[in-house]
Amino acid sequence: xxxxxxxxxxxxxxxxxxxxxxxxxxxxxxxxxxxxxxxxxxxxxxxxxxxxxxxxxxxxxxxxxxxxxxxxxxxxxxxxxxxxxxxxxxxxxxxxxxxxxxxxxxxxxxxxxxxxxxxxxxxxxxxxxxxxxxxxxxxxxxxxxxxxxxxxxxxxxxxxxx
Amino acid sequence: xxxxxxxxxxxxxxxxxxxxxxxxxxxxxxxxxxxxxxxxxxxxxxxxxxxxxxxxxxxxxxxxxxxxxxxxxxxxxxxxxxxxxx
Numbered sequence: 685x686x687x688x689x690x691x692x693x694x695x696x697x698x699x700x701x702x703x704x705x706x707x708x709x710x711x712x713x714x715x716x717x718x719x720x721x722x723x724x725x726x727x728x729x730x731x732x733x734x735x736x737x738x739x740x741x742x743x744x745x746x747x748x749x750x751x752x753x754x755x756x757x758x759x760x761x762x763x764x765x766x767x768x769x770x771x772x773x774x775x776x777x778x779x780x781x782x783x784x785x786x787x788x789x790x791x792x793x794x795x796x797x798x799x800x801x802x803x804x805x806x807x808x809x810x811x812x813x814x815x816x817x818x819x820x821x822x823x824x825x826x827x828x829x830x831x832x833x834x835x836x837x838x839x840x841x842x843x844x845x846x
Numbered sequence: 847x848x849x850x851x852x853x854x855x856x857x858x859x860x861x862x863x864x865x866x867x868x869x870x871x872x873x874x875x876x877x878x879x880x881x882x883x884x885x886x887x888x889x890x891x892x893x894x895x896x897x898x899x900x901x902x903x904x905x906x907x908x909x910x911x912x913x914x915x916x917x918x919x920x921x922x923x924x925x926x927x928x929x930x931x932x
Contacts, residue, residue: 691877698876702868707859716872723876727884790859809856810863840852 685730694723697742701749707806708753709760710791718756722749750803750821757799793840801836804829 685693701722705715725748794802800822807818808829815833819826 687877687881690881694873694876698873699867702872703863703866706863706866716868719868719872720876720879723880724883724887727880728887731884731888790855805856809853810860812860837852844852 685727690723690727690730693726693741693745697745698723700742701745704746704749704806704811705753707810708750708802709756710788710794714756714760718749718752721752725752747821750807754799754803754822757802760795793843796843797836797839800824801832801839804832805836808833 698719702715702719705718705722706712709715709718722745726745729748794805797805803822804818807813807821808815813821815826815829819829822829
């Protein structure tokens with residue numbers, strides 16, 4: 685892939701992928717890392733001709749971003765106690781805008797859920813995908829997505845209701 | 847009436863993040879570092895593959911040598927046995 689083609693790919697797809705990463709993690713810093721990792725994987729795969737053109741390139745990149753987000757959420761679960769300490773120490777610099785602060789509030793709620801449930805919720809409720817589309821993106825059955833949504837909603841209701 | 851009482855929160859979450867875009871600095875960083883890191887990753891992978899093949903070759907030749915040795919030793923033992931019988 686030429687540098688020009690790669691630059692064009694980044695220019696046309698990065699905004700949507702960044703928003704997806706931000707919605708999945710609630711953290712601008714993590715969303716930036718996820719975006720970099722996504723395009724790194726894309727560059728390697730495109731150079732190796734791993735992308736077989738079965739899905740359109742933006743759709744394929746979207747799926748890669750979902751996977752990188754889930755990986756990041758799984759890692760975060762292991763290091764949550766550290767990230768909380770770091771977050772409180774650097775809250776001035778990370779919460780740059782009111783939008784980011786509001787995102788962080790909802791993300792805090794999502795942070796208590798398993799990554800697979802976060803993925804199902806964000807893809808269907810925020811990104812607007814159907815359960816079948818979310819199942820395709822998450823690599824599971826539609827029934828599994830429905831189960832994850834039921835469990836996630838029940839957990840969130842317990843946390844939000846007085 | 848929505849089935850999900852949290853629907854309003856999701857709508858707000860989506861709307862708040864709708865106009866958010868990656869910074870130009872991040873885009874620039876991706877354009878400069880992704881191709882470089884991809885090349886490094888490919889190089890490391892090729893080196894690993896080369897090292898793996900070398901280990902495999904060394905292992906198979908060592909195994910072959912061991913088989914040859916034990917075969918010779920076996921032949922010798924049979925010969926000694928035959929001499930003893932004579």
